[in-house]
Amino acid sequence: MENEIFQLQYALDTFYFLVCGALVMWMAAGFSMLEAGLVRAKNTTEILTKNVALYAIACTMYMICGYAIMYGGDIFLSTITGDGVTGAEEAATYAPSADFFFQVVFVATAMSIVSGAVAERMKLWAFLAFAVVMTGFIYPMEGSWTWGGNSVFGMYNLGDLGFVDFAGSGIVHMAGAAAALAGVMLVGARKGKYGADGSIHPIPGANLPLATLGTFILWMGWFGFNGGSVLATASVESANAVAVVFMNTNAAAAGGLIAALITARFMFGKADLTMALNGALAGLVAITAGPDTPTALQATIFGAIGGVLVVFSIITLDKLKIDDPVGAISVHGVVGLLGLLLVPVTNSDVSFMGQIIGALTIFVWVFVTSFIVFTIIKAVIGLRVSEEEEYEGVDISECGMEAYPEFGGSN
Template sequence: MTIQDLSISLDTVWMLLAAMLVFFMQPGFALCEAGFTRSKNTANILFKNFVDFMFGSILFWLLGFGFMFGSDGAGFIGAPHFGDISFFEHPAGLPTEGFLIFQTVFCATSATIVSGAMAERTKFSMYCIYSLFISLLIYPVSGHWTWGGGWLCNGEEGSFMMDTFGYAFHDFAGSAIVHSVGGVLAFVGAIALGPRLGKYGKDGKSRAIPGHNLLTAALGVFILWFGWFGFNPGSQLAASGEVNRVAISHVFLTTNLAAAAGGIGTMFTSWIKYGKPSFSLTLNGVLAGLVAITAGCDLVSPLGASIIGLLAGILLVFSIEFIDSKLHIDDPVGASSVHGVCGIFGTLMTGLLAVDGGTFYGGGFGFFGAQCLGVLAIDVWAAVTGVVLFFGIKKIAGLRVDKRIEEEGLDIYEHGESCFN
């Protein structure tokens, strides 16, 4: 075996190990969402997280991978290949099958984000339909613009981004591509559904609907924090050689610092604002820090990562309150804020705090401008397709369960079984 063969083998094992860690985020999301919602809907929540990965695995292999990584002439959408993945050759020589698996777990994450914001009142059959479209088309198209070599991440001379800004859009592991897409879709879906029964009084004031188990939610967040060490460092897709070893270690550090700082920012903000430190908000604050650092975890310093996480944790508190109390949009788990708002925030902060090219490091506004355009394009795509998808389903087949089903719980009426006896 040559040195090159050994390096590719090591890189392949690292990529697949990272894919396993990202896959383990699925139970993390499931437990987190279940804990933040009521016990009568727990089986429904868990089932939807399985659906995301089952549908996502088949559909992304069948068409989504081709849409995301297939060649095209304008950088908008790749060519469909109907399950034939032999068209793709990874530039570093990694096996196509392994790379497909790694990208599949990312696709499933984007779809899973939506389920929490639309929890406790969505028809299961309609959930299956919109999960299908997210995995099949919405995520792969924005992914093609970026990780698939499309127009946003084209850094070649003469490309639109280079001619306009001097930089291509940068999203290392998916603050915009995965999280803000999921967050924007969650936001649109929650609008289409309307609030849960009893969420807002006749005076318009928001009423708290506590989740049934903070222990479950906390375990879910710990699992997500753990899984993020595959999500971010794994996006290096290589572990051999000094450059990759240093890069992975750096991303591990920045990811962890941002998560810790996000939780601290939320804890103290809620303490000052509400008089007591909120545990449930702090759990989301950790996730806010993780989401925000995901775009620039490879480019920012440890101090920069801590600043991004801290600010994201502070921003989260005000975002959740604004969406709930001012906009009257009911998001049971705060997905719109955690993944949407903080995903956008982290992507933009990359343009300011990147050590090489960031505005605060003397790089001017070119990189920041590229980040602004990139996140705008990605989220406008998510918003427009989300409006067509959710309001189309609502008009044609109905998106929400009947009042009696919502009052008594989706578990029995939708699935004929309960998570708790």
């Protein structure tokens, strides 16, 4: 009887884990639509190619070496097949292969953050070369010091210092933003974005309906992102935990959108849709580090703080001439740090110092290694398309086709 109960629980938890992984995979579509909507029409095909290709690269590189680096063990096929599981003493509460699937879609999410930040001027193959290293080595290394439980170069384990990141505000989102910042600094701003006199020239996206669709897809996918991180659902305790995480995830997104919309209204005099969309995503990032302990009201407030912060961050980065077409560095980096620092507010087992040390470790590792890799790629094949290619749009030069050929000549 006990073994039958275990097998039922094992099946339910594995099924739940896989469904949540599928929801996170769907976030790849969300990033694709969001970025396609926020770039100019002449760069749409290339941004879509980057997103679909990076997902495939992430899945392959994490299978080849990333999972082993992050969690230890031998090559993929010999470590996570889960053959012969018959009882609770022999395995976790879900199939090991389900764990691989759930983890690999997180890797792709981190890499997707880089895509939007360097949009419209980075060479496609330079970006994909970086994706190989990011998903196969850079991300798995910092993941091994956090979720993997390994020590940082033999010095310390971040978890032992009181660092907690429930679903990845820092491990996934801030890491992706750190890599994005390195890429943006090396590739430079888009032509015409900043004037010689210090003026800032807005470059509007081509398709705000697509950007809005992308935001809703990401909002939906985030339930798998945070909810799946409970790691189980086949008991009363875990089912209640999942429900709390879903509730708080949704509340934070709503709070972030409302706060960003109101902030933009006061600052610009208009209801800025792009700020509202980034506000929702900021709320989601802010709650990701600790969606299991706040009340719904606290989650809404945390999301609102993220929504306000992201508006000011986007404006500040523009003034610093850090050109981020989709606001990825602000949403995932600045607010990712906020999310980590908010965890101790509702979780007494977490220390602010542990969160700060963890955040610094992740940021420094990812930024420095990404900067080095981007520098090497720049020296070997170059990072940036030519000025003429950028003017005409990278769709033609990089992909040989336009997203909207019947509307030729669009900017």
